[in-house]
Amino acid sequence: MQAKKEVLPLGKINFIMIAVCVLLIMLGFFLMTGSANTGATWNEDVFNTTRTVVGPMVALAGFTLLIFAIIFKKKD
Numbered sequence: 001m002q003a004k005k006e007v008l009p010l011g012k013i014n015f016i017m018i019a020v021c022v023l024l025i026m027l028g029f030f031l032m033t034g035s036a037n038t039g040a041t042w043n044e045d046v047f048n049t050t051r052t053v054v055g056p057m058v059a060l061a062g063f064t065l066l067i068f069a070i071i072f073k074k075k076d
Contacts, residue, residue, distance in 0.1 A: 010070070021062045028059025045070035 010018075032055035034045055045051070 011074055013074060014072060015070055017036065017072065018066065021066040021069050024062030025059050028055050028057070028062055031055030031058060 032051050034048070034051055067071060
């Protein structure tokens with residue numbers, strides 16, 4: 001008797017794309033981080049463009065591409 005070969009629902013390219021998307025999401029969250037604001041001092045970097053615009057856009061792009069990476073099917 002031959003054993004059945006187990007087929008994964010996602011291919012190798014899907015897993016690579018998912019890994020890239022996760023790294024992109026992590027980069028977006030890293031761009032949104034910054035120094036903490038204390039009560040004694042006010043830091044204007046709280047409203048920095050990188051933290052308020054670029055970081056969320058990168059994270060959103062990662063989440064959007066993650067959906068594409070999951071549903072992508074290689075043409076045979």
